[in-house]
Amino acid sequence: MEELQYLNPTELLEKIYDTLCSEYEDEAHYDNEKDKQDIEVTKRRLTKKVFNEFVVDDEYFLTMDSKTFKERYHLYEKDLLKMITGCSENGVPYEKFIRIIDDLLASANHRLNAFEQLNEEITRIKTEKEQEEQESEEVIEEESEEEEEA
Template sequence: MDDLKYLNPTELLEKIYNTLCSEYEDEAHYDNDQDKQEIEVTKKRLTKKVFNEFVVDDEYFLTMDPKTFKERYHLFEKDLFKLINGCSKHGVPYEKFLQIIDDLLACANYRLNAFQQLEEEITRIKAEKAQEDAEPEAETAEEETEEETEEESEEE
């Protein structure tokens, strides 16, 4: 998985994903409503476990600081679940599944980067404006000092 840019897959992620795919395959063989309900619960639980097993920047989604998660990935949460469900339902091979998830995580990182660039630009503009505002004050103070010096010279 050297071509992944953001997702750091774990051995457990592969096992959980394969189990989830298996649940979708098995579902077709059950007619009993009770069995179907149990499989549905299992699929939901495994989907959540797959999601929680995602590791980005050495942090699991499960244990990631909620503020960090909200800032970086919250907007993509529904999409991530949709991708997990779609891939596992249709038996997308694990390696392709990782690529798909990694692509969505790339979008999240590009979004974060864009907002960081915006903040940096706002900080730069404010600093320039503060410097420009300070310069006229310094010039005015310098002119007043020169005028006072001229007046003193004229009085002598």
């Protein structure tokens, strides 16, 4: 299996994902409305458990600081849940599933990197402007001192 860039899959992730896939398979065998409702609840809970089991930079989504999660992954939460559902509903093999999730996490990280680059560039520009203003003030002060001496 090719190396993943961002997702650090756990053994539990694979087990939960496999269980979720089996719930989708089993669903076709139930006719009772109560059983179907129970399966829906189970699928929703397992989907959220899969999501919470994602580990990026040694941090689980479940235990990640809310500020960090919001900054990095909040915009991708619906997409990640949609990917989990789409993959498990259609029986996408686990190895392919984690590659798909890793690709989406890569997108989130590229977005974060772009904003970090923007912030760095803004800081650089502000620093240059401050230096230019300071140099201009020094030149004006020197000219002023020269005029007073003359």
